[in-house]
Structure formats: structure tokens, C-alpha cells
Amino acid sequence: MMSDERKEHEDGLKPGERADRRVRADAKRNLDGLLQAALTVFATSGVDAPVREIAEKAGVGIGTVYRHFPERSDLVVAVFRREIDACADAALILAAEHAPGEALARWMQRFVDFIAAKRGLAAALHSGNPAFDALPAYFQQRLQPALRSLLDAAAAAGEVRTDIAAEDLLNAAASLSMHAYAQGSEHARRMVSLLVDGLRYGAVQR
Numbered sequence: 001m002m003s004d005e006r007k008e009h010e011d012g013l014k015p016g017e018r019a020d021r022r023v024r025a026d027a028k029r030n031l032d033g034l035l036q037a038a039l040t041v042f043a044t045s046g047v048d049a050p051v052r053e054i055a056e057k058a059g060v061g062i063g064t065v066y067r068h069f070p071e072r073s074d075l076v077v078a079v080f081r082r083e084i085d086a087c088a089d090a091a092l093i094l095a096a097e098h099a100p101g102e103a104l105a106r107w108m109q110r111f112v113d114f115i116a117a118k119r120g121l122a123a124a125l126h127s128g129n130p131a132f133d134a135l136p137a138y139f140q141q142r143l144q145p146a147l148r149s150l151l152d153a154a155a156a157a158g159e160v161r162t163d164i165a166a167e168d169l170l171n172a173a174a175s176l177s178m179h180a181y182a183q184g185s186e187h188a189r190r191m192v193s194l195l196v197d198g199l200r201y202g203a204v205q206r
Helices: 004-011 015-045 051-058 062-068 072-097 100-119 135-156 166-183 185-198
Strands: none
Touching: 015 051, 015 062, 015 072, 015 100, 051 062, 062 072, 072 100, 072 135, 100 135, 100 166, 100 185, 135 166, 166 185
């Protein structure tokens, strides 16, 4: 077993600091699990689902939920922001793993998944509660640059046309997905796939 002194030398942390880091990592995992559980419950039971149902799904006590999120709106906001962040962060991952056109196409399908998650939160987001007023701006601030980077790379590679506004494409895909989901998730995916195919018309080949 590695001695504390050797561990401290190799990672630059004292034993107490390592313990604090582990506690923070565990706390983050627990919080992520709670937010994922809330998202799942909201999708099946609506945003007015009992807190007990969310706590049981997450494997925590009700007190833990209220300690992190004193108001239901706090939980809804946290779930929504988490989904926005995950969708935005996926752009960098996909760009590193795939060719520009493929990365764009895959991210648009990831965006369809985000819209599906958003459907479960729709009742709260459109309730008029001022707690949700900042969410549309956060959506634009995170997702527009993410999509813009993918569009620019695909356009530079000659795989899509150059005159596409990220905001227009987000709005088109969101509107298309919301309506298509009435016929199932696969139908929504097909419709957005067709939308992405249309972006290739007029592309300047490099």
C-alpha cells in the first residue's frame, strides 16, 4: 500500500485535502443522481410529482432534496440547467471524435433528446413563475455558441452551406421536434435528420 507521504508527494495533496476532494466528488455524484431522478420523474409524472417520489427514485431522504432545493422551482431550474449544460458540452466531445458534418448531425440528434427532456418541464417553464425568467437567456448563451462552432467547422469543410444562423437552426429543430414527438421519438429524430440533410444544399465544396 502506498504510504501517505508518498501519495502526498505524487499528487501534491495532503491526506486531509484528498479526503475533502473525495467528499466533494461524492457530493457531486449524489447531486447528479438526484437531478437525473427528478428529470425522470418529471418526464413520467409531471413537475408537480410528489417530492417523495423523486427522493425514492434517487435513493435519498426527502430532507436531502429540500436541503439542496428548498423550493420546487429551485429543483426545476437545476434540472433544466443541467440538461442545457450537458447538451452544450456534447458539442466539444462530438467535434473531437467525428468529422465536422457527422459531429453536427450527431449533435442535432442530441438536441432532440434535450427537447424531449424539456417537454417534461414545459408546464413549469410556462407557468409565469419569475424563478424561470433567466432560463431562456441561459439556453441561448450555452447552446448557440455550441451549435455555431459545429456549423462553422462543417461549413469550412464544405459539408453544409455557410449562411445558417445557429439561432434559426435551434428554433427550427425545437419546433419540429416538439410537433414530431406526438408521433414518437423516432419520428422526431427522422424529421431533424431531414432538416440537417437540407443544410447541405448549396454547400461550397472545398
